[in-house]
Amino acid sequence: MANSDYTGVAKAAVLAREKGQLAPLVDALPYARLLGIEAVTEPPSLVFKMPNRHSNMGNPTLPALHGGAVGGFMEMSAALHLLMTMETLKVPRVVDFSIDYVRAGRMEDSFCECEVVRQGKRLVNVAVKAWQSDPLVPIATARAHFLVD
Amino acid sequence: MVDLEVLRKLCRLMTTANSGDHFHALGLRFTRIEKDRIQAELPYSEDIVGNPATGVIHGGALTALLDTCCGFAAVVALDELALCPTMDLRIDYMGQAQPGKSVFAEAEAYRVSRHVIFCRGVAFQEDRDRPIAHCVANFSRLDPQVAAEMRRQFAPILAGKE
Numbered sequence: 001m002a003n004s005d006y007t008g009v010a011k012a013a014v015l016a017r018e019k020g021q022l023a024p025l026v027d028a029l030p031y032a033r034l035l036g037i038e039a040v041t042e043p044p045s046l047v048f049k050m051p052n053r054h055s056n057m058g059n060p061t062l063p064a065l066h067g068g069a070v071g072g073f074m075e076m077s078a079a080l081h082l083l084m085t086m087e088t089l090k091v092p093r094v095v096d097f098s099i100d101y102v103r104a105g106r107m108e109d110s111f112c113e114c115e116v117v118r119q120g121k122r123l124v125n126v127a128v129k130a131w132q133s134d135p136l137v138p139i140a141t142a143r144a145h146f147l148v149d
Numbered sequence: 150m151v152d153l154e155v156l157r158k159l160c161r162l163m164t165t166a167n168s169g170d171h172f173h174a175l176g177l178r179f180t181r182i183e184k185d186r187i188q189a190e191l192p193y194s195e196d197i198v199g200n201p202a203t204g205v206i207h208g209g210a211l212t213a214l215l216d217t218c219c220g221f222a223a224v225v226a227l228d229e230l231a232l233c234p235t236m237d238l239r240i241d242y243m244g245q246a247q248p249g250k251s252v253f254a255e256a257e258a259y260r261v262s263r264h265v266i267f268c269r270g271v272a273f274q275e276d277r278d279r280p281i282a283h284c285v286a287n288f289s290r291l292d293p294q295v296a297a298e299m300r301r302q303f304a305p306i307l308a309g310k311e
Contacts, residue, residue: 009201030198031207034174057170059232061302066171067220067235068213075209076199091200094208098239 010089017084022048025080029091032076035069039080040111046084048077050110057107065105070130074099074112074142078126081114082146092124092146099142108132110139117143124148150184151230155307157182159230160221162306175213180253184225189218191252204248208282211252211272212240215284218254219268223288226258226266230303231296233266233288240284250274252281264290 012025022039026032035056041047050056050073058066075097082092112130119125128142160179164172172178175197181188191197191206191214199207216235223233246252255277256270266288271280291299 028201029207030196030201031209034196035209054169055171055174057167058172060167060170061299066213067216067238068175068209069171071212071216071238072207072209075212076207079199091202093245094242096239096241097208097212098237099212100237101235104234 009091013083013089022080022084025083029076031072032080035073035076037073037076037080046081046114048073048080048112048114050112052107052109062104063107065107065110067101067105070101070105070110070140071097071099071142073110074128074130074140075144077112078114078128078142078144079146081126082116082124082148085116086119086124086148088148090149092148095123095145095147097142097144099140101140103137103139105139106132111135122147151225151227153182153184153225155230156221156225158307159303171213172217175210177214177217179221182221182225186255186257187218187222187225188253188255189214189221191254193249193251198248203245205245206248206252208240208242211242211246211254211282212238214252214254215240215256215270215272215282216286218256219270219284219286220288222256222258222268222270223266226261227290229296230300231291232299233290236265236287236289238284238286240282242282244279244281246272246281247274256284266290
């Protein structure tokens with residue numbers, strides 16, 4: 001399994017970079033598929049989308065997205081952003097992840113954008129901002145460190 | 150303090166009542182609810198794999214596990230039942246989860262102040278002393294009137310048969 005799947009991710013990452021198509025890369029990454037992640041713009045100004053899905057709901061009384069789905073969306077988007085903009089063909093390994101939830105995520109489409117704050121030889125610092133209807137009204141901000149090969 | 154039997158029921162309902170929600174998507178469930186410790190389990194599944202080359206699950210699924218576990222550690226630290234919104238959360242990944250095995254999380258509230266509940270948690274597989282992730286998370290306390298209204302809404306659900 002390991003080799004063929006690795007090739008799958010590497011191939012999909014190359015396709016994503018060259019043609020700006022994210023779908024094959026998401027297809028190769030089960031957790032990204034579970035959340036339903038899509039790209040709404042092409043590199044270099046990449047915006048990722050997590051469509052409104054019942055399977056991302058946490059609190060049914062508000063109702064609201066599960067905080068873990070929002071965090072997972074942002075962490076996975078940061079990894080996808082690196083796969084689409086850097087040389088690496090391996091999935092970056094997360095070292096730490098910190099998120100501020102500034103508003104409850106309503107059951108609506110969510111978006112996020114990543115910024116590489118610093119790229120070192122092995123460690124990369126990425127900042128992520130997520131919003132719903134208005135990019136100027138964030139629902140969460142996050143930062144993460146990744147190890148890249 | 151919060152009635153542990155009532156809280157156990159709320160936790161069961163939270164993770165099972167809303168068919169097809171994120172708790173179901175992850176298979177997340179509570180395994181222990183005590184005054185000083187909340188434990189939850191994230192079973193291994195192909196759906197949460199973050200790296201198909203290794204079969205290792207994605208950190209996002211651990212975020213959901215630790216957020217949920219810390220969130221109820223915050224609730225159990227209160228005098229009266231109320232859900233607590235997550236303000237922020239930080240996870241340090243010390244190792245990768247072994248594929249094919251459940252990940253467990255344990256969390257506790259280590260300080261309850263007037264407006265904020267400070268929690269910490271660990272995620273591990275076989276050995277709690279060898280965690281794969283550590284987390285700190287802060288939760289805000291609802292306004293007393295909002296919390297009272299929430300209890301009124303929950304009362305018939307928590308009194309009913311499952």
